[in-house]
Amino acid sequence: MxxxxxxxxxxxxxxRTRSLNRFLHGQYARFQAAFQHVAPETFEQRFCELDQRGYVHKSQVYSTLLTEWKINGLTTEQLLADYRTSFSDHVxxxxxxxxxxxxxxxxxxxxxxxxxxxxxxxxxxxxxxxxxxxxxxxxxxxxxxxxxxxxxxxxxxxxxxxxxxxxxxxxxxxxxxxxxxxxxxxxxxxxxxxxxxxxxxxxxxxxxxxxxxxxxxxxxxxxx
Ligand SMILES: [Mg+2]
Incomplete structure (x- = not known):
């Protein structure tokens, strides 16, 4: 029984999928200055590919994104800190x-x-x-x-x-x-x-x- x-x-x-999409929308806006040359849809789509439904650590996801898009002036740690503090606002x-x-x-x-x-x-x-x-x-x-x-x-x-x-x-x-x-x-x-x-x-x-x-x-x- x-x-x-x-x-x-x-x-x-x-x-999680919906929560993550809402969070990424906000994160892109918060760091827009650094992502000027990346379309918002591309940012969200590439994040989700690398994230593998949450099974890849976000430090690895952000590090890859910054390298792929040759972004300077923004660090993995900054994006990760934002993920840790802001995700829950979007759940x-x-x-x-x-x-x-x-x-x-x-x-x-x-x-x-x-x-x-x-x-x-x-x-x-x-x-x-x-x-x-x-x-x-x-x-x-x-x-x-x-x-x-x-x-x-x-x-x-x-x-x-x-x-x-x-x-x-x-x-x-x-x-x-x-x-x-x-x-x-x-x-x-x-x-x-x-x-x-x-x-x-x-x-x-x-x-x-x-x-x-x-x-x-x-x-x-x-x-x-
Ligand atoms: Mg699950």
Whole structure:
């Protein structure tokens, strides 16, 4: 029986693509003097290519951009500092994230978030949205010193909720880091599709959803 729901953050509860686009729009404007010879669309498009959906560190992304566009008078550190301080001003959740968390609480589920990333950065994003106050526990890889898909992080998530792994449902968008990681410790899994294809070589998640609200009807079923 499922008694707790653990969520991934980026591209699951948080609409990272949309948040990133909004942030990049603002960052381009803040540093426009240095990017005069780069069109705003080019800035956003090239950033997203290099960023690989968030899996490449931003110091590497900015360093490459500055080199490619031969920009002097602006440093990787300046752009990275701006990313760290301003991104959270632009965050948006995926549709119904708030209503889903409220309803899960009402139904008595323990709720947690397990995310890879820097602690201060991810906490700022969740605080802006008021998300931190709607969940019981938050595990961030930097603070926990272990990253998804390491089984230890998933096991720790279940421990924090005071549940067994089998009593937890993990909801995430990444086939390996989220679904495979959670499954290997015995959690039930829900893949939030988010427009990606499932890798052919990997066993599929227990359920697949394309909107967070689907979780509510799914958890209603007696088989869960
Ligand atoms: Mg994710």
């Amino acid at each position: 499922i008694r707790g729901v653990l969520f991934d953050l980026d591209e699951t509860l948080l609409d 948006e959740g995926n549709a119904c994230w708030h209503a889903v968390l409220i309803e899960l609480r009402k139904r008595g589920y323990q709720i947690g978030i397990i995310t890879n990333g820097e602690t201060a950065f991810q906490m700022a994003n969740m605080r802006t949205m008021g998300m931190h106050s709607l969940v019981d526990h938050i595990l961030i890889s930097e603070q926990e010193q272990v990253r998804k898909p390491d089984p230890m992080l998933f096991q720790r998530g279940a421990q924090r909720l005071a549940l067994s792994e089998e009593e937890c449902l993990f909801v995430g968008d990444h086939p390996y880091n989220d679904i495979q990681g959670a499954r290997q410790v015995g959690m039930k899994t829900a893949w939030f599709q988010n427009g990606l294809d499932w890798p052919a070589e990997l066993a599929r998640a227990d359920v697949e959803i394309d909107k967070l609200a689907d979780l509510l009807s799914m958890l209603d079923q007696p088989s869960w």
